[in-house]
Amino acid sequence: MAPSGVIHDLLSRCLTMFDSRDEAEILHRAMAQVSAVGPGRAEAGYLLLGDALVRCPHDGPRATAALDAQVRELAGRDGPVRFPRRAWGWAFGLREPGGLRGALVVSSRDRPGDDERFLLAVLVRQTAAALSIAAAHRRERAHAAEARRARDEREAIRRRLHSSLSDLGHLRTVHDTLARAVARGDGEEGIVRALHRVTGLPAVIEDRFGNLRAWAGPGRPDPYPKPDPVHREELLRDAARRPRPVRARDRLVAVAAPRGEVLGVLSLVDPGGRAGERTVRALDHAAASLALELAHLRELAEVELRLRHELVDDLLAGTDVHGAHARAEAVGHDLHGPHHVIAVRWSGRTADDALLEALGRAAASLGLPVLSTRRDGTAVLVARGAPGERSLYRALSREVGSEAGAIGVGGRCEGPHEVPRSYQEALRALEVRSRSHPAHGMTFFDDLGLYRILPPGGDHREVDRFVREWLGPLLDYDARHHSALVETLSRYFDCGGHYSEAAAALVIHRSTLRYRLRRIREITGMDLTDAESRLNLQVATRIWKITRTGPE
Numbered sequence: 001m002a003p004s005g006v007i008h009d010l011l012s013r014c015l016t017m018f019d020s021r022d023e024a025e026i027l028h029r030a031m032a033q034v035s036a037v038g039p040g041r042a043e044a045g046y047l048l049l050g051d052a053l054v055r056c057p058h059d060g061p062r063a064t065a066a067l068d069a070q071v072r073e074l075a076g077r078d079g080p081v082r083f084p085r086r087a088w089g090w091a092f093g094l095r096e097p098g099g100l101r102g103a104l105v106v107s108s109r110d111r112p113g114d115d116e117r118f119l120l121a122v123l124v125r126q127t128a129a130a131l132s133i134a135a136a137h138r139r140e141r142a143h144a145a146e147a148r149r150a151r152d153e154r155e156a157i158r159r160r161l162h163s164s165l166s167d168l169g170h171l172r173t174v175h176d177t178l179a180r181a182v183a184r185g186d187g188e189e190g191i192v193r194a195l196h197r198v199t200g201l202p203a204v205i206e207d208r209f210g211n212l213r214a215w216a217g218p219g220r221p222d223p224y225p226k227p228d229p230v231h232r233e234e235l236l237r238d239a240a241r242r243p244r245p246v247r248a249r250d251r252l253v254a255v256a257a258p259r260g261e262v263l264g265v266l267s268l269v270d271p272g273g274r275a276g277e278r279t280v281r282a283l284d285h286a287a288a289s290l291a292l293e294l295a296h297l298r299e300l301a302e303v304e305l306r307l308r309h310e311l312v313d314d315l316l317a318g319t320d321v322h323g324a325h326a327r328a329e330a331v332g333h334d335l336h337g338p339h340h341v342i343a344v345r346w347s348g349r350t351a352d353d354a355l356l357e358a359l360g361r362a363a364a365s366l367g368l369p370v371l372s373t374r375r376d377g378t379a380v381l382v383a384r385g386a387p388g389e390r391s392l393y394r395a396l397s398r399e400v401g402s403e404a405g406a407i408g409v410g411g412r413c414e415g416p417h418e419v420p421r422s423y424q425e426a427l428r429a430l431e432v433r434s435r436s437h438p439a440h441g442m443t444f445f446d447d448l449g450l451y452r453i454l455p456p457g458g459d460h461r462e463v464d465r466f467v468r469e470w471l472g473p474l475l476d477y478d479a480r481h482h483s484a485l486v487e488t489l490s491r492y493f494d495c496g497g498h499y500s501e502a503a504a505a506l507v508i509h510r511s512t513l514r515y516r517l518r519r520i521r522e523i524t525g526m527d528l529t530d531a532e533s534r535l536n537l538q539v540a541t542r543i544w545k546i547t548r549t550g551p552e
Contacts, residue, residue, distance in 0.1 A: 007122065014123065017130035021137045023047055023102075027056050030104060030127035037123060038116030040108035043083065046071060047102040047131075056102075067105065076100040083107045092120065094128040101131035187293060188264075192216035195268070195286040199279045202269040204251075205290065208236060208262045219269065236262050245283050247273075252280065254287035256294050263294035307331050312373035312382055315419040316341070324416040333371055334384060338412050341422040342370075342381040342392070343430040347404035347440075351379040355400070362395035363387075378430070382419060386412070393442040406433045407442040463543060470540035473523045485523070488516045490541035493534075 013033055017026045024047065031042035044063035046053040053071055055063055070081045071091050081089040089107040093100060104124060112120070186193070188205050193216040195203040202217030210227035236255060239246050240262060245254040250271035256264040266287045268275060275283075311327050328335035349355050351374045359379055363370045369384040387409065397403045408430025410422030425445035433443035468475075474486045488506060492513070495501035503513045517528065526533045 011126070014126035017127060018133060021134050023131055023134045024056050026127065026130045026134055027102060030123060033123055034106055037119035038108070038112050039110060040106045040112060042104065043067065043089070043107050044105040045102065048100050053103055071103055071105065076103065081105060087111055092124040094124060094131055096128050096132040098132055101128055101135065188214040188290065191286055191290050191293065195282060198282050199268060201275065201279065204267045204269065206265045208265065213264065245280055252283055254283050256287050256291035258291045258295040263298060264290055266290050308371050309373040312371045312380065315382055315416055316375065316380065316423045318420045319416060321416050333369060335416060337384060338414060339419065340383050340386045340412060341410040341419060341426040342383055342387070343408045343426040344379040345377070345406050345430065346400055346402065348402065349400065351377055355379050358399040359396060362392060362399045365395050366391055380423065404440055406430055406439055408433055409442065409444045411445050467540050467543050470536050471544060474520060477523055485516060485520055486541065486544060488513070489520055489537065490545050492517065493538040493541055
């Protein structure tokens with residue numbers, strides 16, 4: 001038995017292992033005590049990591065892979081190990097009631113005696129106890145850390161839940177505010193006011209071209225700036241691709257694009273960049289409401305336009321008077337009072353919705369309420385009242401950006417039953433204008449005069465033959481000599497055969513007029529005093545004049 005003093009001294013040194021909570025440090029201190037209990041030395045120390053014994057990194061160069069293999073083969077049991085030039089080697093399993101903690105490998109030049117083996121056993125038990133306590137502290141720390149993590153996670157979940165509830169409450173407020181605005185029928189103005197109220201930022205609705213439709217909040221510019229078209233299209237393409245509102249300089253921008261078509265743009269003016277996630281969500285939600293509103297307005301406009309077209313088509317064909325008044329009232333048009341039918345064709349433009357919209361704007365600028373449709377490539381208006389002499393033509397030319405158009409205006413109709421007649425008259429006036437020189441301008445059926453009794457349609461061969469029969473020689477003479485005998489004859493008839501008035505109208509001397517009339521008699525061989533010849537020549541010159549310049 002080893003002396004008690006030696007045992008006491010060993011236990012005192014072993015107590016230092018219990019000061020550490022690091023298992024590798026405990027094993028290192030135990031290995032340092034091996035040489036104090038006898039002639040042997042510590043060769044290696046192992047700790048149990050998972051299901052495997054792993055060599056402690058504090059070991060010296062004598063620990064080898066061959067030693068690792070021997071220790072693994074023992075699987076935590078006590079047993080011999082071999083070392084070159086060492087008489088004795090032993091692996092001690094470091095066990096506690098809780099299980100294996102590691103292994104301590106010792107070697108000696110001589111086999112140790114009973115006292116030395118006893119002291120080594122004491123060192124092994126103390127090391128195992130210290131490792132067990134350290135492991136318990138490690139588990140306790142792990143449990144404490146896990147508990148802290150659990151508390152932190154619960155707190156984070158609580159905070160997220162509180163934030164989600166708060167966000168949900170805010171979104172509910174946004175939804176309710178927008179829903180009330182829509183339910184009241186406030187339209188776009190209601191949406192921007194609601195968005196301004198919940199965000200505190202100025203809210204703006206523009207059309208796709210950048211024209212202002214609605215503004216709520218301070219700072220509205222006057223006049224409202226017009227954006228660059230190229231930059232505007234780039235912004236719309238970028239915003240339409242993004243699932244969330246985008247920032248464009250001092251604004252947050254969201255597009256209202258139901259079914260992929262941009263109908264409007266909703267923005268928040270935020271020069272300081274203060275908008276947070278709630279503001280972004282509110283803008284996104286308001287943009288969805290705006291998309292529904294604009295889609296609804298578009299559908300209503302399409303329905304109204306279809307109803308208007310159907311009403312005009314029925315009026316032109318002839319329809320029930322009482323039903324026509326009711327249908328017209330339903331689309332906001334008063335069919336009572338005098339109306340005129342207007343037929344329009346424009347060179348280079350098809351009679352599509354764009355031309356009808358231009359016609360509507362031109363008529364509105366003149367205070368002329370109209371119903372419109374398309375028929376056989378012609379735009380047709382049923383107008384309440386009559387356009388001025390050339391005011392509609394000028395207004396439409398400005399809208400279209402071209403003067404290459406012809407307009408025919410039918411006669412006055414006092415009720416829906418007379419609309420078909422006015423329509424045919426408008427087509428007749430349009431036909432005459434199209435055949436005139438110039439072919440651009442506006443012609444009223446009531447001003448056609450003689451042409452009102454000429455056959456309608458495009459076949460004027462008989463008319464042309466009549467004009468050629470009576471004026472052919474004069475027309476040929478004028479063409480060859482660049483003279484104006486037909487014009488002279490026309491003015492002479494217009495002035496009732498009075499020399500002085502005709503000469504003044506032609507801005508020539510009376511003698512010049514007499515000379516021209518003599519040449520006319522010589523070329524045609526006709527007597528201007530003969531009643532029948534005079535009548536036919538006058539009719540021919542009037543037709544010639546209409547086809548050349550249009551009705552006066």
